[in-house]
Amino acid sequence: MSETSKPGNFITQIIDKDNESGKHNGVVMTRFPPEPNGYLHIGHAKSICLNFGIAQRYNGQCNLRFDDTNPEKESVEYIESIKRDVEWLGFEWKDEPKFASDYFQALYDFAVQLIEMGKAYVCELNGEQMREYRGTLKEPGKNSPYRDRSVAENLALFTDMKNGKYKDGEVVLRAKIDMASPNMNLRDPIIYRVRHVHHHQTGDQWCVYPMYDFTHCLSDAIENITHSICTLEFQDHRPLYDWVLDTLGTVHPQQIEFARLNLNYTVTSKRKLKQLVDEKHVDGWDDPRMPTISGLRRRGYTALAIRNFCERIGVTRSDGVVDVSMLEHAIREDLDANANRAMAVLNPIKVTLTNYPEDKEEIFTVNNHPKNEDAGQRKVPFSKTLYIDAADFAEEPPRKWKRLTLEGAVRLRGGYVITCDEAIKNEAGEVVELLCRYDENTLGVNPEGYKPKGVIHWVSAQHAVDATVNLYDRLFNNDAPDANYEDKTFLDFINEESLTVLTNAKVEPSLLASEKGQGFQFEREGYFCRDLEKDGMVFNRTVTLRDSWAKIEAKGK
Ligand code: ATP
Numbered sequence: 070m071s072e073t074s075k076p077g078n079f080i081t082q083i084i085d086k087d088n089e090s091g092k093h094n095g096v097v098m099t100r101f102p103p104e105p106n107g108y109l110h111i112g113h114a115k116s117i118c119l120n121f122g123i124a125q126r127y128n129g130q131c132n133l134r135f136d137d138t139n140p141e142k143e144s145v146e147y148i149e150s151i152k153r154d155v156e157w158l159g160f161e162w163k164d165e166p167k168f169a170s171d172y173f174q175a176l177y178d179f180a181v182q183l184i185e186m187g188k189a190y191v192c193e194l195n196g197e198q199m200r201e202y203r204g205t206l207k208e209p210g211k212n213s214p215y216r217d218r219s220v221a222e223n224l225a226l227f228t229d230m231k232n233g234k235y236k237d238g239e240v241v242l243r244a245k246i247d248m249a250s251p252n253m254n255l256r257d258p259i260i261y262r263v264r265h266v267h268h269h270q271t272g273d274q275w276c277v278y279p280m281y282d283f284t285h286c287l288s289d290a291i292e293n294i295t296h297s298i299c300t301l302e303f304q305d306h307r308p309l310y311d312w313v314l315d316t317l318g319t320v321h322p323q324q325i326e327f328a329r330l331n332l333n334y335t336v337t338s339k340r341k342l343k344q345l346v347d348e349k350h351v352d353g354w355d356d357p358r359m360p361t362i363s364g365l366r367r368r369g370y371t372a373l374a375i376r377n378f379c380e381r382i383g384v385t386r387s388d389g390v391v392d393v394s395m396l397e398h399a400i401r402e403d404l405d406a407n408a409n410r411a412m413a414v415l416n417p418i419k420v421t422l423t424n425y426p427e428d429k430e431e432i433f434t435v436n437n438h439p440k441n442e443d444a445g446q447r448k449v450p451f452s453k454t455l456y457i458d459a460a461d462f463a464e465e466p467p468r469k470w471k472r473l474t475l476e477g478a479v480r481l482r483g484g485y486v487i488t489c490d491e492a493i494k495n496e497a498g499e500v501v502e503l504l505c506r507y508d509e510n511t512l513g514v515n516p517e518g519y520k521p522k523g524v525i526h527w528v529s530a531q532h533a534v535d536a537t538v539n540l541y542d543r544l545f546n547n548d549a550p551d552a553n554y555e556d557k558t559f560l561d562f563i564n565e566e567s568l569t570v571l572t573n574a575k576v577e578p579s580l581l582a583s584e585k586g587q588g589f590q591f592e593r594e595g596y597f598c599r600d601l602e603k604d605g606m607v608f609n610r611t612v613t614l615r616d617s618w619a620k621i622e623a624k625g626k
């Protein structure tokens with residue numbers, strides 16, 4: 070679907086009106102402004118789809134801007150991962166990526182301008198005093214004793230700050246607004262602080278760094294952003310942005326707030342995701358259980374599925390929680406339509422066809438996709454010894470059993486009908502091999518007189534390829550792992566069964582030609598993708614065929 074034919078939302082309504090009134094001369098310029106202090110997650114995907122999608126819809130452009138004002142927490146690794154993720158999602162930013170640090174000189178000059186206007190001052194209150202003077206939501210704050218310094222004195226002190234005459238935290242530059250404002254953000258907020266740290270972009274050039282609020286609104290203005298779209302928590306900061314931009318007389322990007330994405334069963338806070346990585350609860354930022362874009366990609370999610378999901382959840386101004394099954398549905402839908410089928414036996418047991426010639430081999434040609442002929446066909450070899458999944462045989466089957474049992478018949482997918490004569494057991498009484506007969510007249514046709522109830526998947530033992538299969542499941546077993554609990558944290562809700570590694574799987578040989586990252590439906594097992602990173606036959610379960618959690622939840626109620 071092209072961007073313009075997609076349904077609109079309250080933001081496109083605002084932009085339509087702006088375009089009618091000529092407010093920004095019909096120009097639409099947005100930006101996606103991550104702080105490079107972690108990997109992007111599914112919540113960021115919503116913001117990316119929104120900002121880049123709006124630019125596309127209005128033939129405008131979208132900047133990628135790194136809000137890099139906290140060098141201690143940021144890194145080039147994060148910058149690179151963010152660029153990769155935005156591109157992978159299918160979006161193109163305007164020109165080179167931008168950095169707030171590109172504007173450090175301009176921001177410094179704006180700060181000097183505020184001082185010259187008598188609108189900013191250097192303050193020496195320490196952190197504790199600052200809190201005390203700030204007041205509370207119910208009580209107004211008090212003016213700092215340093216508030217009335219002269220312009221000349223402030224200019225000299227700010228120059229000293231910049232020149233490294235102060236230690237970290239000794240002094241700050243504050244905007245002079247209103248210590249009695251009911252909006253705490255307007256109570257003389259800090260706009261510059263001293264930090265003697267190396268910056269990943271500017272090196273050791275600066276030892277004063279601008280605060281986020283001061284930087285953000287001015288970076289938008291410098292880039293001539295027309296619509297500055299952000300999440301609802303910044304609504305209370307808007308009056309401060311307005312003050313900064315109006316006082317300095319810059320262009321004034323229009324801020325529009327929307328509700329952030331919250332997903333049940335999921336944590337989307339960079340700080341907490343970092344904790345999962347640092348404390349090794351998961352295997353890195355791209356662990357397939359992580360809600361990061363890189364984790365979802367490695368899990369087998371496609372960019373299309375994520376974009377469709379973001380489209381479907383819509384954009385509103387009221388907070389809500391989206392069911393993670395909607396995300397799972399989006400990838401199931403994409404893979405059902407677009408992924409080739411293949412046969413993989415996850416927990417193999419051996420089947421010997423007693424009446425099949427010892428050294429005979431047949432090659433069956435099967436469709437890659439049941440509905441899509443363009444997906445083509447592939448060759449699947451067949452021989453006397455096969456593997457089927459242990460779960461597809463039962464000696465004492467439950468009612469309505471449609472798979473293999475003693476004296477029962479099933480069809481092998483794409484092959485013959487077989488009947489089981491005997492189950493061979495080991496000393497522990499476990500079935501280790503099935504002796505079966507095949508019916509040579511049943512290739513592609515049902516036998517005379519009866520129709521086998523079930524179809525099972527299989528691989529030929531001598532042709533099968535060994536594979537490792539990672540069965541991933543939801544990382545948290547609580548629908549709100551991130552809520553405030555008296556005695557628990559999100560770490561207490563980690564699903565111990567979120568990963569089962571099967572090292573004994575047998576897959577059909579056509580999978581040797583698969584590409585890293587390629588998705589498949591393993592017949593009757595679920596959707597899987599070949600692992601993006603590891604060499605060899607390693608497959609990750611993206612999602613089960615059906616929503617098994619819905620069943621569990623229904624039972625629990
Ligand atoms: P987190 O809350 O996960 O730590 P953040 O807001 O600190 O994320 P930023 O790097 O500042 O991370 O985010 C970049 C952009 O992505 C911001 O415009 C922010 O509003 C948006 N964003 C972050 N989380 C979400 C979310 N859950 N839903 C929608 N947009 C989000």
Ligand code: MG
Nearest residue numbers: 102103104136
């Ligand atoms: Mg943020």
